[in-house]
Amino acid sequence: MEWYVEIVTAHPITSAMIQFAILGTLGDFISKWIVNKKIFFPVTFKTMFLIMLEWAFLAVCIKYAFTGFQGFVDSLIEHNLLPEMNKIVRAFAVSTSMNLQFGPFLVIMHRLLDNAIAGKSNWKMIDKGLLSLLWFWIPAQTITFSLPKPYQIGLAALWSVVLGVILGMFNRRN
Numbered sequence: 001m002e003w004y005v006e007i008v009t010a011h012p013i014t015s016a017m018i019q020f021a022i023l024g025t026l027g028d029f030i031s032k033w034i035v036n037k038k039i040f041f042p043v044t045f046k047t048m049f050l051i052m053l054e055w056a057f058l059a060v061c062i063k064y065a066f067t068g069f070q071g072f073v074d075s076l077i078e079h080n081l082l083p084e085m086n087k088i089v090r091a092f093a094v095s096t097s098m099n100l101q102f103g104p105f106l107v108i109m110h111r112l113l114d115n116a117i118a119g120k121s122n123w124k125m126i127d128k129g130l131l132s133l134l135w136f137w138i139p140a141q142t143i144t145f146s147l148p149k150p151y152q153i154g155l156a157a158l159w160s161v162v163l164g165v166i167l168g169m170f171n172r173r174n
Contacts, residue, residue: 005151009150016063054113055160069101103133140159
């Protein structure tokens with residue numbers, strides 16, 4: 001994994017974009033496969049390219065949020081607004097602050113971009129997307145922020161595949 005650490009350290013934004021473009025799109029596809037109970041190519045190649053661009057754009061936002069919210073929690077600790085914390089409690093603090101402040105923006109931006117790509121307005125179940133910040137993203141990103149920095153964005157991109165599987169199961173047709 002030394003090669004991976006070297007790449008993500010040398011090219012943090014580009015590597016985040018690539019990881020999310022691939023894994024985020026895969027998560028979207030897996031969700032559709034589970035819902036429809038078959039593996040198929042759910043969109044045109046043009047739409048797939050646009051979805052990958054969407055995920056790459058979101059990856060930049062996510063990468064900056066990761067750095068910013070880790071600094072935010074560090075600053076709160078430094079100014080005695082939060083107590084000193086062990087690694088897991090600090091990871092939970094970063095995850096919670098990020099998902100409660102940046103998370104709603106990301107969910108809404110993701111839906112806006114999905115709507116733009118689809119050429120239609122779909123705000124159904126946006127509440128479920130916002131609630132996923134609490135039941136999925138805060139616990140998932142607590143694990144993410146407990147890892148060394150070079151592995152954090154990769155795991156975050158992998159979580160998008162996991163969420164695709166979960167959402168596919170929730171939306172499965174009988």
